[in-house]
Amino acid sequence: MNFHQLYIDGAWVPAGGTADLPVTDSFSEAVFAHYRAASPADVDAAVRAAQRAFDGWSATPLAQRIDAVRRVAGALQERSGAIGAVISREVGMPAKLAARIQVAAPIAAWTMYADLAADVEWLRRVGHSLVQQLPVGVVGCITPWNYPLHQITGKVAPALLAGCTVVLKPSELAPSSAFLLAEAIDQAGLPPGVFNLVHGTGPEVGEALVRHPGIDMVSFTGSTAAGRRIAAQAGSDVKRVSLELGGKSAALLLPGADLAAAVKATLAGCFLNAGQTCSATTRLLVPRADMPAVTELLRTGLAAWRMGDPADAATRLGPLISKAQQRKVLSLIEAAVAEGAEALTPQAAPPPTGFFVPPTVLLGVTPGMAIAREEVFGPVLAVIGYDGVDEAVAIANGTDYGLAGSVWAATARQALAVARRLRTGQLDINGAPFNPAAPFGGFKRSGLGRENGRYGIEEFIEPMAIQLPADYFDAPEEYHA
Template identity: 35%
Template sequence: MSDLQGNLKKAEAYLARFKRDGVLNQIGGEAVPALDGATFETLSPVDLKPLASVARGGAADIDRAAKAAKAAFPAWAAMPGEARKKLLHKIADAIEARAEEIAFVECMDTGQALKFMAKAALRGAENFRFFADRAPEARDGETLRTTGQVNMTTRVPIGPVGIITPWNTPFMLSTWKIAPALAAGCTVVHKPAEFSPLTARLLVEIAEEAGLPKGVWNLVNGLGEDAGKALTEHPDIRAIGFVGENRTGSMIMKQGAGTLKRVHFELGGKNPVIVFADADLDSAANAVVAGIFAATGQSCVAGSRLLVERSVKDEFLARLKRKAEAIRIGDPQDPATEMGPLATLRQRDWIEKVVAESVAGGGTLVTGGTRPAGSGFYYAPTIIDAGASDLPCVREELFGPVLSVLAFDTEAQALALANDTPFGLASGVFTSNLARAHRMARDIRAGVVWVNTYRVVSPLVPFGGYGLS
């Protein structure tokens, strides 16, 4: 049996366990149901079949988890940084050893392709290693000298923190928020998205099997309006890390205001990718296609707005059309699949509505706009020649495989179109003109500006944005 087949078998056994026993919360090191016994069912977007019954935590479960995190905090915060580093590296080792198994589970939970999920699982291990190496210096401060004085500063872990993660790439994004919290000496209460709860359960089990003390990391499943709200309002939770849409971020900020919580948000984007006529068009086309259609477009940094210089627009669109129509859509667990289904029916319905409105409003459908045959929340790679920047496909964050296209004639016009959005998360610039690349990188209002590449994220680099991002 190959390693691939063996890991598939492990994943199938794990999914069978979930189907048999349900997905429980993890509080104080113990797997527990919701205190009131409530559950909800999670479906696979691949075949629409039930995956598991999931504990539906509420305010009482959040309170129990917050108290467990608070009780575990003093010992965890006092642990030497070198010891935390060693333990977090053990967690990273375990993630790496089970990356393919994790990827298979995430395929069924989210619908995203194995080739993408396998890389995301390995990135999860990389996140733990990166932050583990910073644990020994997490409390370092500074010595500040003034006349007749020596002033010393130090840093201390803030306390228990709440982590709320989304349904797209949930495993990797969970590690991105939880690993730095643990490295700093904070304890955690994690509420994953209700649409993709399986790998969050797998991740906390991996951590505790690696030796993480009980109560340092607690998991409560549930819905945003009850478990999420209770977490953001709980007085023992000192900060919230959230990845998701801007409207939810706004609600979390309001809910946390009563206890003056710190917040760390990574929200949405309507990210422009600008292609000038002097760019390497083959390389740019590959990057544009990967930037919007990888992960079925369900990524905050998806390059969903293409701005292309008018003189090469027709040629460039022809390249994109060929590449989009060649994407292999199918079972995400098949290693040959390049694009799986969307994660939810609600998401597909929303995308279909916006595409229809955009075409009715004057946009031209270059390719896609259809559902492939068969069950599952599948939607074809779609390109719309928008023509006007006020169409909904240009304005709205669709979070799906839809690329809107606008033409420009001058650098100034390209910049104006790029910044014509309330978002400001990521962007890309393709040009052979180095001076122009620097000008655009300086003036585009986005937290990340990639030049002649797209969607390459290093843990060394800050990741933030402007406006609603």
Template identity: 40%
Template sequence: MLDASLVQFPKDTRRFQQFIDGRWTAGASSAEIVRQSPAHGRDVTAILVGTALDVEAAVRAARIAFDDGRWSGLPSSARCKLLRRVADLIRRDAEDLAMLETLEVGKPITQSRGEVAGAADIWDYAAGMAQALHGDSHNNLGDGLFGMVLREPIGVVGIITPWNYPFFILAERLPFILASGCTAVIKPSEMTSATTLRIAELAAEAGVPAGVINVVTGTGPVVGQAIVDHPLVDMVSFTGSTNIGRSTMVNSARHIKKVSLELGGKNPQVVFADANLQAAADGLVYGMVANAGQTCVSGSRFIVHRDVAAELQKLLLAKIARITVGDTLDPAVKMGSIISPVQHAKVLGYIERAKSDGAELLCGGGANTELLLSVLPTLFAETRPEMQINREEVFGPVASLLTFETAEEAIALANDTEYGLSAGIWSTNLQNTLQAVRRIKAGRVWVNTFMAGGPEMPIGGFRQSGIGRESGIYGVEEYTEIKSVHIDMGARSPWLV
């Protein structure tokens, strides 16, 4: 285990209450969940175990805040200013937020700092989207009829977020939801709740009215289920596994409740023979080990033209050998820990299964003794499409190599999955690139880069990777209802005379 005296831990475990109706509250239960840093094995935060009663209080607060117009009735310019204030406060408290993220998730501090800075930028962008939201008018219905299409906020939104990017993923949703005029009840992962509670606190400091943002901490089967089942929650945004997303969709159907789902992925990276192999190797390794591979859009299937497979393999191994793993509070470290002992064992299990299935182990293949709950970056070759390592989402720093000879074969391999979240294409040939962009089934496609972009671009998946879109103007429209209005401007022609 890492010597904890070498890192700057807070002196005491940081304790949080629920944040409901604009204030901290003890909630209905005094039970706590204490979170240990996965990289250091020390207690860092403690949250309350929320109950259905806490969800009831949070939903009622959000419902009242929406219905009385304290948020939905504000001019968009006022919502814009308040959201920008939140962005400023995120930047003010960036180091504290990054530290909480690193301690709870186990990711390197430099990564957390980048995510917090990026989240502040997203809040700034979403603020402007409050003023960009608009409807349509139809002046072509004849002299006696005028038509309007209005976009109205859908109401109370339940947001259920995962443990891998708790602050950044929330930033890809919450400010856009608020920009539309909706109110929110948020359930973060019980393992990584601190930064979500802090954003609720910062929003209150910025002047966002009480009841607009509510956070109930606790477990999915209790808190998450209560949010999904509540009849006063108009829509649910869920980010997480495909299995839980499927049950969220089924349960939401009881109330004909709209859902937005960003789920799992088994994402291909296609490398054509004409690619810049140095750039491709760097992008492939980044997509493989960023956040220790615990990223839904992580590139875990390397689909490489047979003519360049040997050369790319050498470049990949050289890159992987240079990855620094260690104390996540060291700015030089590139890769941190797996989130929990359960997930750590799961990743190691996938590695052992790949070995037993006959895949060739090129590097890694086990736990990393330099850091608690860490896995060595692991790359397999000589894999077959039907192997478990190519079918299921590992959620660790593990990737497999597949080869192809024709563009048709590459696209078939890329689409040989039930998922469709993201894909990477590496090529300098315009025809290869555009054909692959058009034909690969994925919600996000990167060309000669990976996991890049900005808040202007929509995110979401095809097939088993989810439904709906977040971010950009699409992420505001997602949380609105469309209303058609027909205005008769002339004397009515009687139906009965």
């Protein structure tokens, strides 16, 4: 496959950049696609197209914007097989999981956002004022590689429903689903300029998008380091920013918890997508009295995580996205062992090809170790013992992040009492499932703002207060007009 075109102003146009960037199969390690990067002139053309389209799209009745988003969902469904295949090759997630998590869930989210848009309080009375919610303007969306369509959906769908126009720059490591989304949007018949797609790397194309004076808001998901740089660049022009960044989420086991259920769920939360998940539960906090039993459960649980070809239905753990990511994760494991941690891994060796890191449990981790504080983005679980609940809460809160986590206790009421002491954006109690309509985002260096559900739409609107004369609300209808 060769993606040498960009989608700008409702048309496919040749990319004007000089870089020809490869897309690598994370299992075979072979290049299976190329795409051409955008030039600065391409970025400028995309932003200007979004600016021209903004007045018309923002004035389009909400019901029509909702219908348009539903049409996009339908066009994506027609491409679901192709989307799942390329994401599995790029990212390495096993195909059966990719079909459900990387494809079906984001397509359903397009419909969910359309359903929820009418629930937003677009206009309300506050005393003698009307408060109207207006779209923020032209949004630059920069998305990561780990859940490519999901992260794009969490920005583009609510922004369009809010009445914003969009310029999207997807990850250079996993760009294929964005190309297929642009095809779906073209098929859905959105007005020219409402959605625009540019390809390229962050330092070149991403930064050109952030710095462009025509961008009113930047919505970014990625590393904390990149998020800080984007925030600084956007701040120089006082642009609005939404940042969904890193995490070091803790699974906190309280005395009396169901240890078997907690260990199984924590391993799943840590190893899903080979650990390439910002909200992964990468720390397991265990009462010291329960440490022997938990250790045996971890040893047994590791054996279930079979590494292999993502196309094989028996595979539970695929490769990482790249050789560079593989090297980074392996180096963090080596450093943790050098600091005194004990590494548990399955006996089975990884396949001969693919950017694999075996699922790894690190015992004997202390809160001050780098592995207990730094985001790994690989299948690595750090196990930390504690003596009392206050200590456990301090350990859970004792990182620069606050994105997600879980609490396990004998009862949900006991777990909730501790959960309310944690500084994190979302928590699961005793294995409660993920809720795509609930807000998703973090505290501290995990970011700014919230995505998902109605909260995701509200990220892209601004309130305008209109003060009215005292007799306005008692006036005849013709005066209201």
